[in-house]
Amino acid sequence: MSAPALMAQTNELLDLACREFDDPDAVADLNAIRARLDEPLRVAIAGKVKAGKSTLLNALVGELLAPTDTGECTKVVTWYRDGHSYQVMLHPADGSDPQQVRFRRDEGAIEIDLGSRNANDVDRLEVTWPSEGLRILTLIDTPGVDSLTDGVATRAFEFLDPDDADTPADAVLYLMKHIHASDLRLLEAFHDDAVSTPNPVNAVAVLSRADEIGAGSHDSMVSAGRVARRLGDDPRLRRLVQMIVPVAGLIAETGKTMSEREYRQLAALSASVDLDGVLLSADRFIDAPPETPLTSIEREALLGRFGLFGVRVASTMIRDGEVSSSQMLADRLVDLSGLTELRQVLETLFVSRADVLKARSALLAVERLCLAAPATSGAERVLAELERVMAGAHPFNEMVTLAAIRSGWVVGPAPKLAELERILGSSGSAPAVRLGLETSATSDSIRSTALDELARWQRLAENPLTAHDMATATRVAIRSLEGILAGAS
Numbered sequence: 058m059s060a061p062a063l064m065a066q067t068n069e070l071l072d073l074a075c076r077e078f079d080d081p082d083a084v085a086d087l088n089a090i091r092a093r094l095d096e097p098l099r100v101a102i103a104g105k106v107k108a109g110k111s112t113l114l115n116a117l118v119g120e121l122l123a124p125t126d127t128g129e130c131t132k133v134v135t136w137y138r139d140g141h142s143y144q145v146m147l148h149p150a151d152g153s154d155p156q157q158v159r160f161r162r163d164e165g166a167i168e169i170d171l172g173s174r175n176a177n178d179v180d181r182l183e184v185t186w187p188s189e190g191l192r193i194l195t196l197i198d199t200p201g202v203d204s205l206t207d208g209v210a211t212r213a214f215e216f217l218d219p220d221d222a223d224t225p226a227d228a229v230l231y232l233m234k235h236i237h238a239s240d241l242r243l244l245e246a247f248h249d250d251a252v253s254t255p256n257p258v259n260a261v262a263v264l265s266r267a268d269e270i271g272a273g274s275h276d277s278m279v280s281a282g283r284v285a286r287r288l289g290d291d292p293r294l295r296r297l298v299q300m301i302v303p304v305a306g307l308i309a310e311t312g313k314t315m316s317e318r319e320y321r322q323l324a325a326l327s328a329s330v331d332l333d334g335v336l337l338s339a340d341r342f343i344d345a346p347p348e349t350p351l352t353s354i355e356r357e358a359l360l361g362r363f364g365l366f367g368v369r370v371a372s373t374m375i376r377d378g379e380v381s382s383s384q385m386l387a388d389r390l391v392d393l394s395g396l397t398e399l400r401q402v403l404e405t406l407f408v409s410r411a412d413v414l415k416a417r418s419a420l421l422a423v424e425r426l427c428l429a430a431p432a433t434s435g436a437e438r439v440l441a442e443l444e445r446v447m448a449g450a451h452p453f454n455e456m457v458t459l460a461a462i463r464s465g466w467v468v469g470p471a472p473k474l475a476e477l478e479r480i481l482g483s484s485g486s487a488p489a490v491r492l493g494l495e496t497s498a499t500s501d502s503i504r505s506t507a508l509d510e511l512a513r514w515q516r517l518a519e520n521p522l523t524a525h526d527m528a529t530a531t532r533v534a535i536r537s538l539e540g541i542l543a544g545a546s
């Protein structure tokens with residue numbers, strides 16, 4: 058079953074459920090589940106306190122929307138979605154009706170006025186903001202998870218917990234600087250559901266604040282790339298996320314929102330006699346000798362916007378004549394930050410399979426509704442049909458098989474497993490990508506390669522010496538190849 062067929066079946070299942078349930082609340086829930094299928098994919102940004110979540114969100118949107126700070130900052134789960142007007146709705150924790158709340162935005166982030174409410178009384182805030190950057194993805198900023206007993210953290214944890222009545226996010230970006238036990242616990246909880254236990258398909262890890270690796274030296278991003286590759290080979294991480302991408306969110310955010318004035322300040326700084334000396338450390342930079350350009354307040358502000366690494370690379374690029382305008386500098390910073398790679402990853406892994414991820418969220422929500430319904434209702438019939446849809450949905454079988462390979466349940470030579478993963482869509486679901494061809498491959502070459510691959514994997518599946526789990530995984534890949542051939546003819 059292809060993604061469009063899966064969407065159609067999901068809609069039919071929702072029709073069936075609406076007929077079977079006569080409780081008006083359940084029908085309202087079903088309608089909400091259906092409405093969500095037409096919305097942009099929802100991606101949550103999660104991670105520990107100060108991992109750089111809100112900064113990365115701003116970089117992805119290309120605007121300073123979410124407040125960021127050196128102190129603990131995001132206290133309420135906050136949605137950012139595209140819309141026609143600027144509006145903030147507060148959803149109270151006690152389940153009462155959402156209310157519109159006041160907000161202001163001068164130069165920086167949106168400041169939301171919770172009125173007399175405490176952050177603990179708020180379930181979530183929904184910011185509607187007309188923005189190109191939110192057209193394809195709705196982004197959800199979450200409070201940091203550090204100590205799992207702390208009130209704020211518990212709510213973020215609950216938010217990502219699939220046992221929650223509605224699964225708010227279809228996919229997750231998990232920010233981490235290093236692997237910690239609690240990082241893995243959070244990820245495991247998010248993945249602990251029926252379709253996929255665990256599921257490395259709807260989660261991507263970000264090695265965040267990548268510019269700080271190696272104390273912000275010039276080759277920080279190169280070191281970050283190395284660390285990410287090493288983490289990406291760690292089986293504990295591979296079991297939980299599709300891949301890990303190094304990103305310096307601050308460099309990306311500032312690159313996207315840099316002002317002419319900031320460029321001029323950096324240009325002035327780049328002319329200082331002892332540039333490398335004053336940039337040895339953040340303290341030295343702020344308390345630099347009086348002949349250093351800019352006031353210490355201005356230098357501190359630059360540090361907040363660019364970080365030490367950012368100020369270093371930006372002023373050096375200006376000094377060495379590599380860039381000669383604020384636009385050039387902004388583009389170079391965005392390139393350097395890893396944001397472009399992250400966007401590509403989001404496109405191939407999330408956006409291009411948005412329908413499958415959304416259908417999955419919808420089916421899980423219907424399942425939960427059925428399990429909570431009184432046994433006398435038509436819930437049994439809906440559940441039986443739901444199981445049929447799930448079992449017959451090839452995209453789900455691909456997800457489960459990928460998860461099985463990543464968990465080490467399918468044993469075989471590493472290159473063969475890597476090929477299997479690729480055919481199952483681990484690097485993207487486009488036929489050329491699955492076949493390891495250039496994206497410009499002609500339909501003839503896609504067809505002939507798919508035929509060769511099909512023959513090869515069929516031989517493997519039929520070979521009596523092939524282990525059972527490998528043969529099962531191979532048969533799923535064969536279905537994927539047949540799907541490519543059906544699409545190509």
Ligand SMILES: Nc1nc2c(ncn2[C@@H]2O[C@H](COP(=O)(O)OP(=O)(O)OP(=O)(O)O)[C@@H](O)[C@H]2O)c(=O)[nH]1
Pocket residue numbers: 105106107108109110111112113124125126127128129130131132199200201202265266267268269304305306307308361363364365
């Ligand atoms: N050098 C550097 N600093 C960063 C980066 N990303 C964020 N920061 C800084 O780290 C601090 C925290 O960033 P936030 O984006 O507020 O982090 P957060 O994860 O949203 O924090 P909480 O909401 O409090 O959990 C801010 O001072 C940011 O400027 C980065 O990529 N590089």
Ligand SMILES: [Mg+2]
Pocket residue numbers: 110111112124125130131198199200
């Ligand atoms: Mg935050």
